[in-house]
Amino acid sequence: MGQKITIEPVTRVEGHGKVTIHIDNDGNVNQTRLHIVEFRGFERFVQGRPYWEAPVLVQRLCGICPVSHHLAAAKALDVIVGAGTGDGLTPTGEKMRRLMHYGQMFQSHSLHFFHLASPDLLFGIDSDPMTRNVIGVALANKDLAVQGVMMRKFGQEIIEATAGKKIHGTGAIPGGINKHLSNADKDHFLNGKAPMNIDNMISWSQDALEFFKDYHSKNKGIIDQFCEFPSSHLSLVRKDGALDLYHGVLRAVDKDGNIILHDIDYQDYTKYIDEEVRAWSYMKFPYLKEFGKQAGWYTVGPLARMNTAEFIDTPLAQKEFQLFKDYNEGKPSHKPMHAHWARLIEILHSAEKMKTLLNDEDLMEGELVAKGKKQSEGIGLIEAPRGTLFHHYKVNEHDQIDMCNLIVSTTNNNQPMNNAVNQVAVREMSKKPEITEGMMNAVEVAIRAYDPCLSCATHALGQMPLEIALFDQNNKLIQKKRNV
Helix, strand or coil: CCEEEEEECCCCCECCCEEEEEECCCCCEEEEEEECCCCCCHHHHCCCCEHHHHHHHHHHHCCCCHHHHHHHHHHHHHHHCCCCCCCCCCHHHHHHHHHHHHHHHHHHHHHHHHHHHHHHHHHCCCCCCCCCCHHHHHHHCHHHHHHHHHHHHHHHHHHHHHHCCCCCCCCEECCEECCCCCHHHHHHHHHCCCCCCHHHHHHHHHHHHHHHHHHHHHCHHHHCCCCCCCCEEEEEECCCCECCCCCCEEEEECCCCCEEEEEECHHHHHHCEEEECCCCCCCCEEEEHHHHHHHCCEECCHHHHHHHCCECCCHHHHHHHHHHHHHCCCCCCCCCCHHHHHHHHHHHHHHHHHHHHHCCHHHCCCCCECCCCCCCEEEEEEEECCEEEEEEEEECCCCEEEEEEEECHHHHCHHHHHHHHHHHHHHHHHHCCCCCHHHHHHHHHHHHCCCCEHHHHHCCCCCCCEEEEEEECCCCEEEEEEEC
16 A cells, blocks of 8 residues: 655754655655745745845845845845945955854854754664753753853854844845944954853864764764765855855866866856756755756755865864865765764854954944945855855846845755655665654754755744654555654
8 A cells, every 4th residue: 555654844944844755555665755835935025125125124034044145135236236246345344244144154053053953963863852852952961052052142142243133134235234343342252251252162163073073983874874865066165266155156066076067157147057846845946057957956055065165264174174075085975964064164164264354453444335336137145054045136227126036045955855855764664664753853864964944945934843644545644643
């Protein structure tokens, strides 16, 4: 009797979706799908609004990574007001935005690793779900839990100092920024009472990496063998090939590390990237046009950035980057669980970058805004915590937004997440073709490695219990389980 297993919603991710696993009469998995069931609307909501409102409006897509949308929209509008792309801003404008962005990367990555991912690492995929959560982490490893909370707090305070608020700030405006960094904020971040200073954040970032590497050495089965499939990878890189989370050219590499998208100006992204719509998901499927819908999909995010970048320009993170590359023999890693390793390297890099910027006098003085000849169209890309984020706008003669296209990081990772779900589901169901809590969480662990923000991808709110239902080939419900 054919069966259909549904996991709905997926837990410990931002937003919600469901997973269906279709089983044939012999108990074998013949199809899996990650359905994104929230509805997407912001591309329509902003039409008709004055273009300068976009950086504030679009960050309502998400309360987890609003800074990413805020800055991507501002970068697109820089082009529209004639300020150029990324490097066309005043030194103060660019550096304040970068500080804001590194604060965002730091707090978001800390949230994901310590709160969402670490319960699976500390307690195991099959452990009691009543323990396998952030409260369980706090009880089992108080120091790790405290570090996670305080690191996120530090990043949010950086955002508040640069954007005006911790969530949904207004700091970035078309052509630049609307404030300098205050002397009080600078002194607080550089010299504040421990642990709330940048040197302590750098030290804690190193501690988190040591924790992960020690765990990895003892649990290679979970990190290395849990899931793996070949993929192309895409991200921004600096023109010299360095990791750059704020600005750069667009590069993609194939599964062997060969460059297949050669450092293009992202204003031309529509020449190279298209999006496919599939009936069973509100989230689109982007792909590289040259390779077509079937072969052109790619991965974005921390792991992709480690695979596309040639080096990191901060010394402590570069040392960790080299260890990561050496472990993978210089080739791209295709293990989704390695994304946690990559994410921690980026936490350290972000902390180092914040320290450099906090010691830069340009944040305290200088022109805030640059302007030039107005354009009718602009594109802004940024490396959000979850991967490459695209914002594309066209405006009319009345300064109203006529067109908006958003390709968010999680949308870029749509096909890789589906592939990961399939691989894990096939393995888990081959052990015992029935619903178990451990099987349900194993599928979620595969999704969670991508740190998906389904709210960003589809822009809605929802409750977060997990529901799994088993159907026969006639769609008759024969079993249903729900975790709260």
